[in-house]
Amino acid sequence: MNDQKQAAETDGANPFAALDAGRPPWDALGAFVPAPQPQIAGSATGPLAGSTFAAKDIFDVAGFVTGCGNPDWARGHAPAERHAPTVQTLLDAGAELVGKTITDELAYSLNGQSFHYGTPTNVNAPGRIPGGSSSGSAAAVAGGLADFALGSDTGGSIRVPASYCGLYGLRPTHGRITLEGVMPLAPGFDTVGWFTRDAALLRRVGGVLLGGPQAESLGSAGRWKRLLLAEDAFALATPAAQAALAPFVGRLEQRLLPAEKIAAAETGTLADWMWRFRHIQAREIMATHGAWIAETKPSFGPETQERFDWAATITEDQGASAREAREGFAKRLAELLGDDALLCLPSAPGIAPRTTSTAEELVAHRGAVLSLTSIAGLARLPQVSLPLAKVEGCPLGLSLIAPADCDEDLLAFAEAFCATEERLDI
Structure with missing residues (x-):
């Protein structure tokens, strides 16, 4: 039960009752859009045959309105005429679509607390937010309602929910996967990503979505020789998070080489770069949705x-300055990674905030989160979040960033490394 419902039922009324009545009877988590659901069988054969998936409600599905988390948007748009290519590709690969999941409004949030539709339940961290804007997709996979789910990641909307909900999640290299048939937010950062409960399936989905013949697109775990540790990123994590992640950093060093400690921000702080990210994002958001x-x-x-009101105040001069700085940031990170290094950092500064957190607490947390997630976003690089650690019984992800277009090799390493971790846990 989410925080909005708890408050309403305490007052003797539940404004979400009508929405609950419209949810599929199998959706006890409030993860799916409260409307008729597409349930579309996949091809009888294919690399994903026998698996099920859900799609964030910014992906077009033929015959259904793409609601994008806002009733006014849903009312003003006709049903999609065709599936988004990513949805069609997964169906062709044998996966079955089981429904469309809740998103934060126009995908512009990291919390996953929908004002209009309620907060999907985070089964792995009860009483805490699932993270957004791909909140429903993360909640559905964590709760076993789908084997994997499509989401999007502009400022962290795959990596953050993956960390909060104890899932594997990939934000791919910017531009690797088509965004056709997907509602844009800030096109210079928008990516298609996905969640799974195991690393092997994360990689298999990648083999389908990243393109190329299946045998050639699964990558090699042996590519990686060096490990970089972003000290300024770890400094943003809570002490408890740092302590929980430290043993897994050590195991990465055992697999590769002792980590080379670097600062992701060569000049200034990661907070400075977060603001540059936000200024570029704001200009793109208003260009996309302002009219x-x-x-x-x-x-x-x-x-x-x-948030939209703030975005409208950012000037073109601010955006241009940030865009210029971005190119230097991306070039330096590419040089540090070369073609054989992975950059290690926390997926989030800590575990998911409680659903009862104040707006002020969430704003402060958001700043730290974006300071971490903007690294890969600004540099246009792939990042995988691995559900390795726990704090207070709640999930916490460790992330690896790879060079551009090395998504398949990153996924191969994630699968191999996590398979080792699973054996160590037995």
């Missing part, structure tokens, strides 16, 4: 409205 917002005057939740 629709001005014309429609949609009803947003208070936090989303505040």
Whole structure:
């Protein structure tokens, strides 16, 4: 039960009751859009035959409105005429689509607390947020309602929910997977990603979505020779998070070489680079959605409205300055990684905040989160989140960033490394 429902039922009323009545009877987690659900069988054969998947409600599915987390958006858009290519590719590979999952409004949040549809349940961290904006997709996979799920990652919307919900998640190299048929937010950062409960399936889905013949697209774990440790990124994690992640960093060093300690931010702080990310993102968001917002005057939740209002204040001079700095940041990180190194950092600064956290607490947490997630975003690099650690019984992810277009080799390493970790746990 989410925090909005708890407050409403304490008052003797539940404004989400009608939504609950519209949810599929098998969705006890509030992960799926409260509307008729697409359930589409995949090909009888293929590398994903026998598996099920869900799609974040920013992916087009033929015959269904892509609601994007906002009722005004849903009312103003006709049903999609065709599947997004990513959805079609997964169906062709044998996976069955079981439904469309809740997203934060226009995918512009990292919390996963939908003002209009409620907060999906995080089964692996009860009483805590699932993370957004791919909240429903993460909740559905964590709760066993789908084997894997499509989400998107602009500022962390795969990596953060993966960490909070105890899942594997990949943000691919920017541009590797088509965004056709997917609602854009900030095209210079938008990527298609996915969640799974095991590393082998994460890699298999990657073999399908990343393109190329199946035998050639699974990658090699043996490519990686060096490990870089982003000290300034680890400094943003809570002491408990640092302690919980340390043993797994040590095991990475045993597999590769002792980590070379670096600062991801050569100049300034990661918070400085987070603001550059946000300025670029804001300019792109307003270019993408500003006209629709001005014309429609949609009803947003208070936090989303505040975010869009802020984005409208960012000037083109601020955006241009940040874009120029971004290129230097990306070039330096590419040089550090070369073609044989992985960069290690926390997926999030700590475990998922409680659903009862104040707006001020969530804003402060968001700043630390974006300071971590903007690294791969600014550099356009692939990042995998691995559900290795726990703090207070709640999941916490460790991340690895690879050079551009090395997604398959990153997934191969993740599978091999996590298979070793599973054997050590037995």
